[in-house]
Amino acid sequence: MTHRRESRPVFVGDVQIGGGAPVAVQSMCSTNTGDVKATVEQLHRLKDAGCDVVRIAVPDKEAAEALPEIVRQKPLPIIADIHFDYRWALAAIRAGFDALRLNPGNIRDADKVKLVAKEAKEHGMPIRIGVNAGSLPPIRALGEGELPPSLPERMVDAAQWEVKHLNDAGFNDIKISMKAFDVPTMVEAYRRIAPLVPYPLHLGVTEAGTPRAGSVRSAIGIGILLAEGIGDTIRVSLAADPVEEVPVCWDILNTLNLRKRGATLVACPTCGRIEIDLIPLANKVEEHFTKRGKILTVAVMGCVVNGPGEAKAADLGIAGGKGRGVIFRKGEIVKTVDEPQFMSALIEEGEKIIAEMEAGTYTSVSHNDDNVIPLMEVPAR
Ligand code: SF4
Missing domain, CATH: 3.30.413.10 (Sulfite Reductase Hemoprotein, domain 1)
Incomplete structure (x- = not known):
């Protein structure tokens, strides 16, 4: 096992990510966020299974309106997953969520990004930039004789572009994910971004599949990187009850002797x-x-x-x-x-x-x- 990559710590509630902290286990609620009872029940089941931090999708007004009550009843730190609408990011910040996952490039308005970054900073909330191989910006115009970038190179470009948006807005409390379904692509993307930024990295193989195939794929992708000292928090994405993801995360950490549970x-x-x-x-x-x-x-x-x-x-x-x-x-x-x-x-x-x-x-x-x-x-x- 090599030394772990050094990274700047961020705090999701009372869970430290990066900066030498134990690798944190994450999952994501699969409930309708507007259904507070079902969401809070799932948060409890995830916590009991050993999850450290849980992400919750905020896709619309109904979900945004449920956030204060979810915060009131949450048993562990929660991250609001925002896609395009900066209003839901502000709603999550003001409701008292512990972190955001959003790509500022998706908001497409520097003033709105600045507003979200300013409020997140005031509330001490980190933001995860989530680069996904399946939704990258178009390839920039190539110079004469220039070869098109590889998929991992495009992912790194996208991450740096998103980081710049936040840095330009005066925000530095960042973590980054570089997810892809293809494991060699995902591994290469993380290896490339790791020396370029000081931020903690959230590892995952996206849409990894059903429990058997998804667990194997995730264990290989996440395991390779953790064994190289890369990665501060992990999620195993399975087409299953999210509670099933948690023991797989722990099995990966246990197997590498990085963190023990049970x-x-x-x-x-x-x-x-x-x-x-x-x-x-x-x-x-x-x-x-x-x-x-x-x-x-x-x-x-x-x-x-x-x-x-x-x-x-x-x-x-x-x-x-x-x-x-x-x-x-x-x-x-x-x-x-x-x-x-x-x-x-x-x-x-x-x-x-x-x-x-x-x-x-x-x-x-x-x-x-x-x-x-x-x-x-x-x-x-
Ligand atoms: S422990 Fe004995 S029974 Fe089990 S696999 Fe080894 S040799 Fe076979």
Whole structure:
């Protein structure tokens, strides 16, 4: 893992983005914004799933009118997503939203951009510029013999053009996204913009698809960049309930040891040596310890070949064999149990570990691994 790219911090409510803060997890409400009850319910579900910040579309007057009540009931920082109408940006600022996502070029009036920038600045609200490969300005006139720019180059030009609009309006509290459906295009666009601006970058593969394909595509695109130290906040865009996006974000961060949340399950894929009914057990263990929300590694292994080694390296593990299983705790054998007691024994030992964690007397192996970048505290604002 390389060092993370340095960026100027912005604050979305009390969530710091950039400036060395932990990578923030984002999603977007799929409800009709005018339906306050449904929107607030979804915000709560997203927060419970582990989302840090949520974006809400403000496409019309009905949505704009709902904003003050949404702000009154919001359980976490929210960003207003504005497209063309500067009035909805002003409505979001005045309602007390925490940030805006808008492209000043879409507003097409320098005075209106200045007004939005001035009010956003007065309210301490950052603005995300969202460049999308599917909606770029036309290619400028080319000089003789000049080659047309590549798609990532056009995306970078568009981002710089949008940044200039805000800078000209005296605004500098910016973050940027450079989304594309095509992963190599998206990766290249972020790599190119990263050294050119001081702002935090919001990573995402746009319209990534249904849960399986979209998760893979997002994990590759976002993962490549995070592994290179690029990216301060992420969203996995899925054609699904947005709550499904959040665990995928966390899986990406967990996998890269960038930020930990909940249980990490080590489970063998099973093979002809398997001697226990492993797959239902692995699913139940993952469900139970994910819900418990503590950072710990649990290994569920099927036989004596690799089982004991992996089970020993986890906080809690089981290595099965011929209807019996050895329960390990941080490498130490705790007990041997019959197969019907596997789940209850793992829960019992797991709960003891969690109780010690809560008492501050237990350190998870997830924190001891030399490869783990320690979680960073968010500095006080
Ligand atoms: S742990 Fe054992 S059962 Fe599981 S995949 Fe490896 S060899 Fe096969």
